[in-house]
Amino acid sequence: xxxxxxxxxxxxxxxxxxxxxxxxxxxxxxxxxxxxxxxxxxxxxxxxxxxxxxxxxxxxxxxxxxxxxxxxxxxxxxxxxxxxxxxxxxxxxxxxxxxxxxxxxxxxxxxxxxxxxxxxxxxxxxxxxxxxxxxxxxxxxxxxxxxxxxxxxx
Amino acid sequence: xxxxxxxxxxxxxxxxxxxxxxxxxxxxxxxxxxxxxxxxxxxxxxxxxxxxxxxxxxxxxxxxxxxxxxxxxxxxxxxxxxxxxxxxxxxxxxxxxxxxxxxxxxxxxxxxxxxxxxxxxxxxxxxxxxxxxxxxxxxxxxxxxxxxxxxxxxxxxxxxxxxxxxxxxxxxxxxxxxxxxxxxxxxxxxxxxxxxxxxxxxxxxxxxxxxxxxxxxxxxxxxxxxxxxxxxxxxxxxxxxxxxxxxxxxxxxxxxxxxxxxxxxxxxxxxxxxxxxxxxxxxxxxxxxxxxxxxxxxxxxxxxxxxxxxxxxxxxxxxxxxxxxxxxxxxxxxxxxxxxxxxxxxxxxxxxxxxxxxxxxxxxxxxxxxxxxxxxxxxxxxxxxxxxxxxxxxxxxxxxxxxxxxxxxxxxxxxxxxxxxxxxxxxxxxxxxxxxxxxxxxxxxxxxxxxxxxxxxxxxxxxxxxxxxxxxxxxxxxxxxxxxxxxxxxxxxxxxxxxxxxxxxxxxxxxxxxxxxxxxxxxxxxxxxxxxxxxxxxxxxxxxxxxxxxxxxxxxxxxxxxxxxxxxxxxxxxxxxxxxxxxxxxxxxxxxxxxxxxxxxxxxxxxxxxxxxxxxxxxxxxxxxxxxxxxxxxxxxxxxxxxxxxxxxxxxxxxxxxxxxxxxxxxxxxxxxxxxxxxxxxxxxxxxxxxxxxxxxxxxxxxxxxxxxxxxxxxxxxxxxxxxxxxxxxx
Numbered sequence: 001x002x003x004x005x006x007x008x009x010x011x012x013x014x015x016x017x018x019x020x021x022x023x024x025x026x027x028x029x030x031x032x033x034x035x036x037x038x039x040x041x042x043x044x045x046x047x048x049x050x051x052x053x054x055x056x057x058x059x060x061x062x063x064x065x066x067x068x069x070x071x072x073x074x075x076x077x078x079x080x081x082x083x084x085x086x087x088x089x090x091x092x093x094x095x096x097x098x099x100x101x102x103x104x105x106x107x108x109x110x111x112x113x114x115x116x117x118x119x120x121x122x123x124x125x126x127x128x129x130x131x132x133x134x135x136x137x138x139x140x141x142x143x144x145x146x147x148x149x150x151x152x153x154x
Numbered sequence: 155x156x157x158x159x160x161x162x163x164x165x166x167x168x169x170x171x172x173x174x175x176x177x178x179x180x181x182x183x184x185x186x187x188x189x190x191x192x193x194x195x196x197x198x199x200x201x202x203x204x205x206x207x208x209x210x211x212x213x214x215x216x217x218x219x220x221x222x223x224x225x226x227x228x229x230x231x232x233x234x235x236x237x238x239x240x241x242x243x244x245x246x247x248x249x250x251x252x253x254x255x256x257x258x259x260x261x262x263x264x265x266x267x268x269x270x271x272x273x274x275x276x277x278x279x280x281x282x283x284x285x286x287x288x289x290x291x292x293x294x295x296x297x298x299x300x301x302x303x304x305x306x307x308x309x310x311x312x313x314x315x316x317x318x319x320x321x322x323x324x325x326x327x328x329x330x331x332x333x334x335x336x337x338x339x340x341x342x343x344x345x346x347x348x349x350x351x352x353x354x355x356x357x358x359x360x361x362x363x364x365x366x367x368x369x370x371x372x373x374x375x376x377x378x379x380x381x382x383x384x385x386x387x388x389x390x391x392x393x394x395x396x397x398x399x400x401x402x403x404x405x406x407x408x409x410x411x412x413x414x415x416x417x418x419x420x421x422x423x424x425x426x427x428x429x430x431x432x433x434x435x436x437x438x439x440x441x442x443x444x445x446x447x448x449x450x451x452x453x454x455x456x457x458x459x460x461x462x463x464x465x466x467x468x469x470x471x472x473x474x475x476x477x478x479x480x481x482x483x484x485x486x487x488x489x490x491x492x493x494x495x496x497x498x499x500x501x502x503x504x505x506x507x508x509x510x511x512x513x514x515x516x517x518x519x520x521x522x523x524x525x526x527x528x529x530x531x532x533x534x535x536x537x538x539x540x541x542x543x544x545x546x547x548x549x550x551x552x553x554x555x556x557x558x559x560x561x562x563x564x565x566x567x568x569x570x571x572x573x574x575x576x577x578x579x580x581x582x583x584x585x586x587x588x589x590x591x592x593x594x595x596x597x598x599x600x601x602x603x604x605x606x607x608x609x610x611x612x613x614x615x616x617x618x619x620x621x622x623x624x625x626x627x628x629x630x631x632x633x634x635x636x637x638x639x640x641x642x643x644x645x646x647x648x649x650x651x652x653x654x655x656x657x658x659x660x661x662x663x664x665x666x667x668x669x670x671x672x673x674x675x676x677x678x679x680x681x682x683x684x685x686x687x688x689x690x691x692x693x694x695x696x697x698x699x700x701x702x703x704x705x706x707x708x709x710x711x712x713x714x715x716x717x718x719x720x721x722x723x724x725x726x727x728x729x730x731x732x733x734x735x736x737x738x739x740x741x742x743x744x745x746x747x748x749x750x751x752x753x754x755x756x757x758x759x760x761x762x763x764x765x766x767x768x769x770x771x772x773x774x775x776x777x778x779x780x781x782x783x784x785x786x787x788x789x790x791x792x793x794x795x796x797x798x799x800x801x802x803x804x805x806x807x808x809x810x811x812x813x814x815x816x817x818x819x820x821x822x823x824x825x826x827x828x829x830x831x832x833x834x835x836x837x838x839x840x841x842x843x844x845x846x847x848x849x850x851x852x853x854x855x856x857x858x859x860x861x862x863x864x865x866x867x868x869x870x871x872x873x874x875x876x877x878x879x880x881x882x883x884x885x
Contacts, residue, residue: 019664124666
């Protein structure tokens with residue numbers, strides 16, 4: 001694999017359709033070519049990563065190079081999903097950036113203890129969101145060397 | 155015949171002893187040398203008949219017997235006069251007794267003296283000299299006129315006149331003087347034949363006068379004694395009780411030498427019975443009393459202590475009475491102790507006392523039982539005085555322990571035992587008890603205790619004025635339940651506030667974001683009006699977010715507290731000032747921070763407190779006056795603590811933030827600390843009305859209070875009063 005041969009797929013776990021729209025807009029605004037994939041809760045996230053159910057077809061679930069994770073989601077929330085991912089020998093190497101409205105100390109401590117790469121509070125304005133996306137891009141997609149892509153089911 | 159006046163000194167026998175003894179002695183001397191003639195008549199060596207002498211002796215002895223047997227004075231004097239007439243032939247004898255003032259004769263005993271004489275004797279006071287007896291009494295000297303028919307200026311005229319008609323031609327008048335030489339009376343003897351200096355008559359008159367004097371004096375002293383006795387008797391009888399004298403001999407014998415008639419009334423025992431056997435009195439006190447009484451009396455006699463004894467007695471008739479005896483001891487040289495005392499009937503006083511005590515006891519009982527708390531009262535020696543039935547209701551396990559006189563420690567041990575498992579080791583019990591006793595001794599304390607039946611009791615201890623302890627058990631089960639309910643609902647409310655705030659922020663953020671997008675993407679194509687609306691919408695959203703954030707901060711004072719730690723207020727204030735630098739510069743003013751102490755508090759909240767107060771002070775500035783804010787603090791003694799919900803003890807920090815701003819009318823002072831209360835229009839001074847409410851919540855969580863003083867147009871001082879040391883332990 002050659003670096004930057006193909007932009008990594010970014011998997012976004014976000015239950016809120018508005019936020020998904022805003023994120024998509026923000027990525028567009030930042031003119032990023034990365035493929036954005038969305039799941040709406042923790043269960044879907046795990047199903048995607050494990051290529052289970054509706055994600056069984058590899059075409060449906062390109063391997064994620066970075067996960068943007070909301071903490072408050074229905075069915076299985078981000079905390080629980082995070083716990084499972086970070087305890088999974090294969091999935092644990094995927095960088096997880098928490099992007100959430102919660103600024104609760106408890107959540108921040110909890111997330112870092114489980115091994116998230118970053119914890120970002122959702123910016124209030126769209127401008128702020130665009131800024132976050134740009135920074136994420138600059139850091140995770142241009143500066144940092146991500147682990148080689150592995151298929152979760154390899 | 156010449157009148158012979160005896161010019162000897164006034165007669166006084168006091169220095170020479172009883173006349174009759176002398177007389178008898180002389181007579182006896184004579185008798186020893188007088189032989190008895192065959193005819194039985196007594197003749198002396200001169201051949202003179204001695205029979206009258208013996209008659210005189212015999213008579214004197216009889217009269218002395220009369221005196222000794224306290225015969226009436228008149229009878230004694232009568233016999234004396236009769237004796238005189240017996241031993242002196244053809245004589246009339248009279249004895250005159252003066253009244254107590256020595257003014258006139260009151261008793262005249264003259265069995266054979268003619269009335270003519272007696273009239274003179276009785277005529278007026280002796281000072282008038284109406285009779286030979288009066289003259290004699292006044293002069294206090296014997297007056298003998300041996301020939302009344304003879305012409306003499308010193309012979310009273312009446313005597314010469316009467317001498318003719320009654321044939322009494324001589325008189326011997328002899329004064330009777332008392333120990334101080336004052337006249338008691340006069341004995342006079344009239345003879346039918348003129349006697350020429352017969353020494354025998356003179357001697358007999360002298361002797362009989364002495365005898366009569368003795369009779370009168372004896373009579374008078376008897377009379378004085380009797381009247382003193384009567385007075386004492388009357389006095390004793392008027393006392394509502396008994397007057398007594400008792401003696402305790404050195405060998406421990408107890409005897410009543412006198413006890414007044416009141417004994418009959420008080421004890422139902424006559425004085426005579428008691429005098430003859432004191433047990434008659436002691437037995438009224440009951441069989442046990444007799445010995446203790448004896449011991450006490452003997453001890454008091456040894457130590458000569460005042461006797462002051464209250465006792466219960468049962469009279470012979472079976473009536474119960476209370477007596478109060480008071481007596482004073484004095485010891486005679488032989489070691490006998492005499493007690494002079496009174497025994498008073500204290501029944502009515504005692505009954506009144508008992509009644510009062512019973513009323514008091516009933517009142518106490520009513521009060522004790524009418525309060526809803528359990529109450530136990532211990533005296534200064536830590537022994538139980540009283541406890542009410544609620545106390546036992548709340549602590550049924552104490553049923554076997556509680557009784558008057560039981561020690562506090564015993565009760566405490568029983569309570570500890572009942573609250574521990576049966577398997578708890580004795581060392582644990584001892585330790586708990588020791589801790590408890592230490593608390594108890596250190597003064598009042600309060601504790602909550604869960605009873606075995608699940609109820610809760612608040613136990614408070616109070617020192618009484620006299621060093622005793624009052625233990626109050628209050629059933630706080632219902633309070634506890636309400637408290638728990640309140641805590642749950644409080645908790646739910648706080649959770650709601652925090653969750654609501656989060657969830658409220660979510661749509662707000664969207665409105666802002668999409669509004670922003672709209673502004674960015676279509677701003678140029680929107681008309682002026684549409685842009686204005688969009689701006690207003692977005693500014694409202696900002697305000698909404700501020701509100702939510704402030705509300706979150708308000709609820710976090712209690713939902714997200716941090717532990718109390720030593721806070722350097724100077725440093726915190728410095729940080730806050732630097733955070734507010736932009737605001738300060740914009741206002742063109744300054745914030746002066748004085749030296750501030752280190753105080754125990756939640757640092758985060760203190761920061762928030764100072765931030766809110768300083769930024770308020772900057773915000774409410776006068777339009778053209780640059781704000782000057784002073785932050786100062788001083789430690790005040792907790793003794794001068796202000797009224798309000800302030801921590802119960804210890805020194806306080808008064809932290810003041812003063813400004814030179816617009817101020818406010820003091821009538822709003824209560825309002826400004828309430829949530830959502832604002833005094834100004836938002837267009838003038840922006841704000842949510844939550845900042846000061848949050849400040850108050852923070853200060854109150856620290857056991858402090860928030861105060862403000864202000865004057866419109868001059869500025870405001872907000873003072874936070876905070877305990878220097880935190881004693882409150884938070885649940």
